Amino acid sequence: MKKYSNSTEVDFVVIGAGAAGGIMAKQLSVAGFSVVVLEQGGWGKYGREHEYNKDEWLNRNLSDDDRLMSDPSRQRNTFRPNDKVKAVPGNHSYGCVVGGGTVTYGGSNWRHLPYEFREASHDPTIPSGTGMADWPVTYEELEPYYTQAEWETGVSGLRVDSPFLAPMSKDYPVPPMPLKSSGALMKTAAAKMGLTVVPGPLAIISQPYMGRGACVNCGICSGYGCQVRARSSSAVTMFPIAEKTGRCEIRVKSYVREITLDNSGRVNGVIYFDAQKREQRQKAKSVILSANAGESARLLLLSKSSRFPDGLANSSGLVGKYVMFGNGAGASGLFEHPLNEYKGVISGAGIVDYVPSDPKRGFYGGGRMTARGYLTPFELGLGGLSPGTPRWGAGYKKALEEEANHRMTINCFVTQLPLETNRIDLDPDVKDEWGLPAMRITSSAHPDDIKNMEFFRKKSIEILEAAGAKKIWAPQVAASRNGAHNRGTCRMGNDPKKSVVDKYHRTHDVANLFVVDGSSFVTGGRNHPTLTIEALAFRAAEHIIQDAKKGALLTKS
């Protein structure tokens, strides 16, 4: 792999090696630019994926070198529901390895629907006083990049013509993953209720594709690296291509603490801690921030200067605001015959009829209902039994035997209103392991979000009833507090006073600084952010490359 010295001024530093960082690194290096990717996590089993473990006990006790997610005891964070109370230690965690969250995620790859980019101006159910705004990008503009993301990463699925799904200009590159029993039961219910079931689009390949093998339905999936490279993470799709150009260096265990400015107000590089926590500098002509919505916002807020006393690129005061973590609801049921849901991928078929917000419901909100039930042996034994079963003894053992493999769960991924009061900022008291102010999360749900989650909770119960469940339970709905689906903290827009980045992800305040990840989301869609992050990244890369080739981006003004 190409190595650059810290004093070499590279064309681009990309901060964060996740879904977006992988695409930026690959597109920019293939286009001929020099790129250094700084990733705070490690390599994982990059290039030797067959060494990923499928061992639940080991996976709960990974060494710092083998961890794939951030560790809230090191990457500390705090939480409070509102400004009136003091924040308490939180357990926000996100992908932290080359490949980021795409190394371990379930792989759902739904597109946003066309109207999800302009709900603010078109949806009469949106309550007043929220941060809902139209995106500066339309679905039609983004559609080619959705297709590019699906084909360059490898997404399995079935193109279905439906008002509840985004129209596609091209089929998925590989067919959907096999129907599971939860999907079959969902279909039974949907037939009775007149609903639409489609296979879930997944970044997991069902057939060999681009030199990678098909999924073997191993059953130890989400939360684990994929041994057969069937999960289309950026670590097996984007970074190997970037490396082969000979122009891209991926530097792991490199935790950026500040993006630095020159006298003219352009960024000129970054300061980061290496694996030994020694401070290093990397010079760059341009910086791409792809550290995910929480960390990208935090890094901007940490990068204070006389020019930007409230944080870099934060003249709007909006950096960190409108954070959305992703709301959910659902229900579980037990069925007479075994489903064996643990075999195969975690997320199966989906009911899509309730994606749009409906004025008849009396509140704003929609969502997608996905068929699940996947439980690993530990998940079953430690928390997978139905409510009321004994926690130990003969009764526990009986339930363990009887309920194993008979459970189906409906997980709904639903809307979340962006609120200015929900935000990421710097905790005034708590420091992370590197001595930097910890991320502080302030977040509460809008009343419509709660009503919407409750709607989906009840609807999940109805569907399980129609499917013939013998016993059904549904946890109470609750506001989200954190999570890897974080987005919205550097929203995009045309007005520099009301947004942080422009429609091509360039910060309004700094000409050679870009934020390309879930931060730029204006609204949350129906959760499931990854494919939209990727489509936006491909689009951003195209424009950044055009600008860079013209010269303006990479030469000092």
Added chain:
Amino acid sequence: MSTKGRSRRSFLVESLTGLNAAWVAANYPGILAAQNYVRKSVEAGQTPRLAVLTESQAVEVEAMTAQIIPTDSTPGAREARCVHFIDRALATFARDKQQAYVQGLQELDTKTRQLYPDAQKFSALTSEQQIKTLTEIEKTPFFETVRVHTIIGFLSRPEHGGNHEKVGWKLIGYDDSLNHKPPFGYYDAQAQS
């Protein structure tokens, strides 16, 4: 905790000595189960050694695990060798729990004598008495730790010391081949046919 390096066979057999004949008679089925277990593990040439727990501690921990996932018509925590999973965990990933076990077992002993003044130790109680004792402490962090460790030991990969001969996975019908082909379950098979 010291490393005695004594075999499991020896600690189980020795744990039975010193008990009076009446108690042995009253608890014969349970003791028989323990002896059968010991015989089987000896026949299989598997006599794992203790790394962290002393022999007497291991007997008490095993008695707890055998109530958390009891043996009935199918194997339980005893046959899964959960106590060996726990011992190994205390030497490795759960090192930080060593003191909790020492202290928790002392408290268990205190609770046992409080409820049954004539009892010598928890493991010597009848099954009913053990259940009553554990019910009294089931809200304590120590019981929760042992409960979680027992379940994990029952369902984790056998190389960690528990789930011996995959008895835990057999109970829940888990196929560990890590390679499955559809149809996976009853309902998708029905949908295909």
